[in-house]
Amino acid sequence: MPPVPPNIADLMQLFVSNTPGLVYQFILQADGTVSFPYLSEGCAALLGLPAAELQQHPERFLELIVPEDRQGYLDAMHASARALTGWNWEGRIWVQEYGDQKWINLRSTPRALPSPPGSVHWEGIMTNITASKLEQLEVTRSRARLAELTAHIERVKEQERTRIAREIHDDLGGNLTAIKMALMMLTQRLPPDEPQLAERAAYVDALVDRTIDAVHRIALDLRPTMLDFGLVAALEWQSGEFEKQNGISCAFSSSGTDIELDVDRATALFRIFQEALTNIAKHARASQVTVRLARQDQHVVLDIADNGVGIAEDDRKKPGSFGLRGMNERARALGGTMTLSDAAGGGTRVCIKIGLDAPPAAIMQPATETGNLSQ
Numbered sequence: 001m002p003p004v005p006p007n008i009a010d011l012m013q014l015f016v017s018n019t020p021g022l023v024y025q026f027i028l029q030a031d032g033t034v035s036f037p038y039l040s041e042g043c044a045a046l047l048g049l050p051a052a053e054l055q056q057h058p059e060r061f062l063e064l065i066v067p068e069d070r071q072g073y074l075d076a077m078h079a080s081a082r083a084l085t086g087w088n089w090e091g092r093i094w095v096q097e098y099g100d101q102k103w104i105n106l107r108s109t110p111r112a113l114p115s116p117p118g119s120v121h122w123e124g125i126m127t128n129i130t131a132s133k134l135e136q137l138e139v140t141r142s143r144a145r146l147a148e149l150t151a152h153i154e155r156v157k158e159q160e161r162t163r164i165a166r167e168i169h170d171d172l173g174g175n176l177t178a179i180k181m182a183l184m185m186l187t188q189r190l191p192p193d194e195p196q197l198a199e200r201a202a203y204v205d206a207l208v209d210r211t212i213d214a215v216h217r218i219a220l221d222l223r224p225t226m227l228d229f230g231l232v233a234a235l236e237w238q239s240g241e242f243e244k245q246n247g248i249s250c251a252f253s254s255s256g257t258d259i260e261l262d263v264d265r266a267t268a269l270f271r272i273f274q275e276a277l278t279n280i281a282k283h284a285r286a287s288q289v290t291v292r293l294a295r296q297d298q299h300v301v302l303d304i305a306d307n308g309v310g311i312a313e314d315d316r317k318k319p320g321s322f323g324l325r326g327m328n329e330r331a332r333a334l335g336g337t338m339t340l341s342d343a344a345g346g347g348t349r350v351c352i353k354i355g356l357d358a359p360p361a362a363i364m365q366p367a368t369e370t371g372n373l374s375q
């Protein structure tokens, strides 16, 4: 004989008792009065309050919510009542029994019913999301700490580069100039009947010249002195150098004569720019690069577009590649964002947007906006 199916009420009870958390019905009347006509047995375990007690004193639910989260709860309820859209809220409640906070998630669906007049009814569930919420908060916190550390390392690295560049330039550069002067003096005193010595001296002189050039190049690489003349000058100079070195046309334009950025932030933006150009030279097979620096309200926007082969989705997440990640981290550390997209007519577009006066604390914000750099 087939088993007798349970009646609908028993079936519902079975579903409810197997649902994690608290199943409930909630009513908001036109005068603001609230009630819980139905609360499942999970009430005491979730809220630390027996269902009967909460039904008798429905206002206790709001009192359970920690003061900082109450307004958000009420706003979500009224928004759901007005638009008759799902009420989905997460927040903290204080559980006296444990002497601790608990994160709960509430999901319910509203219905406007004629009785009582102007009332809205919700049926839904509340669940304990403390564990996942704490994990999420920990991830956000450690992400912020990592960003802070990265920003610190970058800052120290730049300071160290500046120090080494200065020493190379001043010490080595000074000595080389002295050697060149001394060599010139000695050459003038060489006996005229010793042409091999004159040849040797000319060779050493050329060697000193090449070394002076190398010292300048290395010092400039470590710390572009153009940065001392401002961001616009530095980016324009770098665009020209890129064009000369790679034979790829690089058109730079800026919306203003200069953009006021402190030296740390200007340097970071300059390094992002260098990395973007290095990528173009290495990967894009482009013939044209367009760079635009603009001030938009309280932001600086640096837009670099090439007309090359474009960047494939998989290339953005290459495990052993750090250029794009570094650019993204630097942009975040500046309280900004980096977006990678397809340039009009093919190629790749990198857009960096940073606040003009973002406080250093910006790096502590959870990194929510990563553009379309999916890593």
Ligand SMILES: Nc1ncnc2c1ncn2[C@@H]1O[C@H](COP(=O)(O)OP(=O)(O)OP(=O)(O)O)[C@@H](O)[C@H]1O
Binding pocket: 279, 280, 282, 283, 284, 306, 308, 309, 310, 311, 312, 315, 316, 318, 320, 321, 322, 323, 324, 325, 348
């Ligand atoms: N402008 C571009 N045009 C085409 N492909 C690009 C461009 N920029 C980056 N790519 C692709 O994205 C990948 C990742 O770039 P990323 O700068 O992160 O690493 P990389 O240049 O390969 O190595 P590195 O760590 O030395 O920078 C590149 O290997 C390349 O395939």
Ligand SMILES: [Mg+2]
Binding pocket: 275, 278, 279, 322, 323, 324
């Ligand atoms: Mg790279």
